Amino acid sequence: GSLSLPCAFQVLECHDMREWSDSVLEIISRCLQSKSREKRRLALRGLVVLSRDPSVAEGIRRLTQSLMDLLQDADGEVVALILSVFLNELQDRGTLISRPTALQLAEALRPLFDNDNSHVQLLSLRLFREVMELVMDKGKKPLKTHVRQSLLPLFFHCHDE
Numbered sequence: 001g002s003l004s005l006p007c008a009f010q011v012l013e014c015h016d017m018r019e020w021s022d023s024v025l026e027i028i029s030r031c032l033q034s035k036s037r038e039k040r041r042l043a044l045r046g047l048v049v050l051s052r053d054p055s056v057a058e059g060i061r062r063l064t065q066s067l068m069d070l071l072q073d074a075d076g077e078v079v080a081l082i083l084s085v086f087l088n089e090l091q092d093r094g095t096l097i098s099r100p101t102a103l104q105l106a107e108a109l110r111p112l113f114d115n116d117n118s119h120v121q122l123l124s125l126r127l128f129r130e131v132m133e134l135v136m137d138k139g140k141k142p143l144k145t146h147v148r149q150s151l152l153p154l155f156f157h158c159h160d161e
Helices: 005-011 018-032 037-050 054-061 064-070 076-091 099-114 118-137 144-160
Strands: none
Touching: 018 037, 018 054, 018 064, 037 054, 037 076, 054 076, 064 076, 064 099, 076 099, 076 118, 099 118
């Protein structure tokens, strides 16, 4: 049988996540699609914890598109949790991020630079920097056009601060 949501998060306290991660990620994936804001928040809180464990990185990468779609959510807490998941994922410099994914993520982050929630602003700026550094670290062509388009809003944002 499948695990319930509260039971799934008790599993997060286990030492070896590999044996449980697929089941937990499947539940989280379903909850991310939920109409219930609380279920989405709970699932994302669990995902933030999971994203600190390199052994589940591949499973979390499969959720990248769902997470990027949710970046448009009006709920600042949901957006901040998603940004935290991405930041945790990128802390491990071995994480692979494809050029199209990096470009799509950078594009999704730009509107967040001006978010009403200052925590979301800071997280989005940090994540944008991480994505750009990672793309350049991997020896891929820098996303010059996109970086240039993003630098002007960044400059004005920093100037306003």
